[in-house]
Amino acid sequence: MLQSVSTRPHTRDELSAAVGDAAELDATLAELARVRAIGELDAPEVPQPKIIPLAPFPLTTMVLNVTNQCNLSCEYCYEYGEDKIVDTENGKQPKFMSEETARQSVDFMLRESGSNKVAHVTFFGGETLLNFPVLKKTIAYARARGAELGKEVDFSLTTNATLLKPDIIEFLADERVGVTISIDGPKDVQDKFRVFHNGTGSYDIVAPKIKELLKRHRSRPIGARVTLTSGTMDVKRIYQHLTEEIGFWEVGFAPVTTSPNRKHAISESGYDEMLGQFRDLAYDFLEASVANRHHGFSNVKETIEELHKGVSKAFPCGAGLGLLGVATDGDVALCHRFAGSDSHKFGTVRDGIDRDAQHAFLQAHHIANKTDCSVCWARPLCSGGCYHEAHTRYGETTHPNLHYCDWIRGWTDVCLRIYGELSERNPGFLTQFDRDEAEAEKVS
Amino acid sequence: MKHLKSVNRKAVRVEKATEQPDVVALQRTGLPQTPHFPIGCSLVFSPGWEADRTGGTAGLCQPVERDLFDCHIGCYWPAQVPDQLNHAPDWTAKCAAAQKDWRKIDLIFP
Numbered sequence: 001m002l003q004s005v006s007t008r009p010h011t012r013d014e015l016s017a018a019v020g021d022a023a024e025l026d027a028t029l030a031e032l033a034r035v036r037a038i039g040e041l042d043a044p045e046v047p048q049p050k051i052i053p054l055a056p057f058p059l060t061t062m063v064l065n066v067t068n069q070c071n072l073s074c075e076y077c078y079e080y081g082e083d084k085i086v087d088t089e090n091g092k093q094p095k096f097m098s099e100e101t102a103r104q105s106v107d108f109m110l111r112e113s114g115s116n117k118v119a120h121v122t123f124f125g126g127e128t129l130l131n132f133p134v135l136k137k138t139i140a141y142a143r144a145r146g147a148e149l150g151k152e153v154d155f156s157l158t159t160n161a162t163l164l165k166p167d168i169i170e171f172l173a174d175e176r177v178g179v180t181i182s183i184d185g186p187k188d189v190q191d192k193f194r195v196f197h198n199g200t201g202s203y204d205i206v207a208p209k210i211k212e213l214l215k216r217h218r219s220r221p222i223g224a225r226v227t228l229t230s231g232t233m234d235v236k237r238i239y240q241h242l243t244e245e246i247g248f249w250e251v252g253f254a255p256v257t258t259s260p261n262r263k264h265a266i267s268e269s270g271y272d273e274m275l276g277q278f279r280d281l282a283y284d285f286l287e288a289s290v291a292n293r294h295h296g297f298s299n300v301k302e303t304i305e306e307l308h309k310g311v312s313k314a315f316p317c318g319a320g321l322g323l324l325g326v327a328t329d330g331d332v333a334l335c336h337r338f339a340g341s342d343s344h345k346f347g348t349v350r351d352g353i354d355r356d357a358q359h360a361f362l363q364a365h366h367i368a369n370k371t372d373c374s375v376c377w378a379r380p381l382c383s384g385g386c387y388h389e390a391h392t393r394y395g396e397t398t399h400p401n402l403h404y405c406d407w408i409r410g411w412t413d414v415c416l417r418i419y420g421e422l423s424e425r426n427p428g429f430l431t432q433f434d435r436d437e438a439e440a441e442k443v444s
Numbered sequence: 445m446k447h448l449k450s451v452n453r454k455a456v457r458v459e460k461a462t463e464q465p466d467v468v469a470l471q472r473t474g475l476p477q478t479p480h481f482p483i484g485c486s487l488v489f490s491p492g493w494e495a496d497r498t499g500g501t502a503g504l505c506q507p508v509e510r511d512l513f514d515c516h517i518g519c520y521w522p523a524q525v526p527d528q529l530n531h532a533p534d535w536t537a538k539c540a541a542a543q544k545d546w547r548k549i550d551l552i553f554p
Contacts, residue, residue, distance in 0.1 A: 028447050035448060310454020423451045434453060 001028060002037060009041045050368035051314070053321060055355050058114030060322035063336035063443055064105055066097045066134055067126035068328055072160050072202060075193045076229055076256045076264045078337060079126070083259055083392045086327075086340040088126075093340045096131050097328040101349065102138040105326050108349035109142075110149055119146065122443045123157035124325075124336045132168060139175055158182060158225065158443060160194070162202060164209040166216075173217040180223050180443075181210055181248070185238035192232055193264065207246065214247045221249035223298060228274060229256045229264035235277035243296050252298040253278070257389045260403065271407040279414045286418045290426045303381070303415040304422065308433045312380040314367050319387060320346065320358060323443075334361070334397075336443060337388040344397070370400045378405075378412045526552040 004010055004018065012025070019025040032038045068079065068088040075081065079088065086093065097105075106121070113119045121142060123135050139155055146153040156178030172179055183206065184190045191201025214222055224242045228235070235253060242248045255274065258265045266274065281297050288295035315321060317335075325336035330349040338344035346361070347354035367373055370384045384390070385401035385408070393403060422429055450459045496503035526532040531552070538548040 031445055031447050308452045310452050420451070 001032070005038055048368055048374075050366050052359065052362045052366065055359065056112070056114065056353070057321050057358075058116050059109060059112035059119070059324060059353075060116060060318065061120040061122060061324075061443070062105065062109040063122045063124050063323065063325045063339075064097065064102065064138070065124050065126065065325060065327055065336055065339045066102065066128055066131040066138075067095060068093060068340065069095045069130055070125060070127040070160070071130065071162055071196065072127065073195055073197050073199075074227075075195075076227060076258060076262070078257050078388065078392065081258070082262070083257075085338060085344075085391070088340070091340065092329070093331075094328045097134055097326075097330075099134050099137055101328070101330040102134050103141050104330055105349045106138060106142040106145055106153075108326075108332075108352065110145055110151060110153075112353060113151065116151070118152045118154055120154045120156070122336075123155070124443060125158075127163065128157045128159050129163040129168065132163070136171065139177070154178070156180065156443075160202065161206040161210050161213070164206075164213055166212070169213050169216050172213075173219055176219045178220045178222075179213065179217065180225050181206075181213075182227070183210070183224050183242065183246075184226050184232055185234070186241040186245075189232045189234065189238060193227075193229065210246055210248075223250035223252060223296075224248040226251060226253045227256050228253055228266065230266050230270050231264060233266075233270060233273055233277065235274070235281055239281055239297065248296060249294075250296040250298040250301075252302075255404070257386070257392050259392055268403075268406075271404055272410075275407055275410045275414075278411060282414050282418055286421055289422060289429050292426065292429070299411075300415060300418060303412070304419045304430075305433045306381055307415060307419045308430050313383040315362070315365060316383040316385050316387065320361050320365075324353070334387060338391075364398055369398065372400045372402060376405065376409070378409045381412055382408045 001015060001018070004015065012029070015029075016022065016025050019028070029038070068086070070077070070080065073080065078084065079086075088095070109119050109121060119142075121138075123138075125131075128135065135157070142153045142155075155175065157172075158180045159182070161181050161183065171177075182194075184192070184194055187201070187203040187207075190203040190206075194202045196202060224246070226238055226242070232238075238253075239251050242251045255266050255271070256264055278299065282300045285295040285297045285300045317323070319325075319335035323335060324346060325333045325339040326349055327333060327340035329340075331340060331342075332346045332348055332353060333339045333341060334344040334346065345354070346357050365384075365387070367379060367383045373379045373382075373384055376382070384399075385404065387397040389401050390399040391397045393399070393401065445459065450456045495501065526535045528535065532550070535550045535552050538550070539545040
């Protein structure tokens with residue numbers, strides 16, 4: 001019946017010829033209508049409710065930009081490249097977060113986490129490890145304060161791996177700090193953009209350090225985070241290199257955030273290309289998962305987890321809700337990508353969240369405002385896409401990311417198929433997602 | 445659900461929540477024993493049913509006249525309405541849409 005109506009609209013009589021039994025037909029139609037698989041032609045659109053979450057919304061994840069400085073000069077970087085929002089060289093922000101600001105941030109986090117039992121702190125940069133001394137002290141302070149308040153504090157960080165040393169690795173392993181490494185792939189790919197200030201590639205420096213980290217740090221799975229550009233689109237080769245040769249447990253890919261005229265920007269045909277490669281890797285993931293073998297393609301895992309939970313988003317991500325970024329001076333921002341920007345400020349760690357600014361932001365960014373999205377079936381998962389991507393592409397965070405709609409729909413379609421197959425062939429695999437505790441947002 | 449199977453966690457929860465019949469006001473033998481939620485009844489969270497935001501009835505989410513039919517067809521309760529089965533089968537015959545035509549409902553005298 002679905003196949004028939006997917007080609008063109010049918011009347012009830014036309015369908016009845018195929019089914020025969022009238023009661024059976026009505027029951028089937030009712031079921032399909034109930035799950036909104038079918039509907040009446042030209043039926044008036046049901047307006048979607050615009051419900052703004054009630055404040056105070058508990059903070060789940062705080063991203064602490066412990067420095068805005070970096071020892072690499074990746075050409076595509078949103079923090080330093082031509083698309084940057086905040087002037088980190090001559091701006092008002094200190095280049096490194098002080099110990100005091102970090103402590104105030106921890107207090108802020110614990111205060112704003114409401115009744116949550118776990119608070120997630122993610123250290124970010126710049127290059128996070130440039131401020132390792134403050135990071136180290138902050139973890140000790142947060143553990144102590146958390147214990148006093150009966151809360152567990154969970155830590156993670158993102159780093160380019162250039163500054164990993166045995167004592168740092170030791171510390172991260174002992175303290176169970178989750179580590180994500182920004183790395184783009186094998187030497188030729190990595191060295192294309194991820195270069196030091198003098199232009200030399202970073203692969204030869206980071207590869208041995210990462211292997212050391214992976215050998216010693218076994219307390220949590222360590223993931224790689226790959227930025228895809230027009231010139232480095234070789235998903236399968238990158239994945240194989242990072243998992244098989246380097247030894248990462250998981251690899252996540254994200255297309256570069258940039259204005260469309262840059263040479264590393266991914267074009268429309270580039271997105272098609274990327275979709276094809278993602279699809280191939282996603283089917284490898286499926287076969288591995290059916291056989292209960294681990295596969296580290298985290299993009300597909302994250303999406304099928306959302307499908308399993310039945311996520312329906314009014315906002316594309318947790319930014320401004322359960323996730324906030326903190327700049328080096330203690331200003332609270334929408335997320336780490338906007339940290340330090342006055343126009344995306346939500347208060348300070350000392351004075352707390354600016355609830356009026358937060359409410360105004362949520363009002364302006366609800367999916368109900370995004371007219372373009374109202375007819376898209378991928379809306380519940382995408383919800384218009386990344387605010388920062390929109391800001392870079394269109395100059396405003398409220399704009400839906402129309403340049404990658406086809407990609408999002410294509411990818412959601414792939415994941416729905418994978419999810420469907422998994423639920424038939426190995427439903428046990430999906431039970432790993434049946435956990436309810438609030439989890440940290442992925443930060444990239 | 446007979447033709448569709450719930451797959452994801454949310455769908456399983458929705459199915460579980462609705463598989464046991466809830467409070468059913470009117471049950472006659474022969475009717476399918478499925479849960480019945482009269483629209484606007486207090487079983488359903490439907491704010492703005494009895495009073496609008498100003499405390500009046502001008503801006504209700506659903507017209508106040510719906511009450512008559514929901515209670516009459518779905519529940520026989522709490523509205524007192526004529527006995528449509530025996531005594532006054534046509535008392536709503538001229539009322540095609542309650543919101544518009546409620547004035548045309550016949551007055552019935554016992």
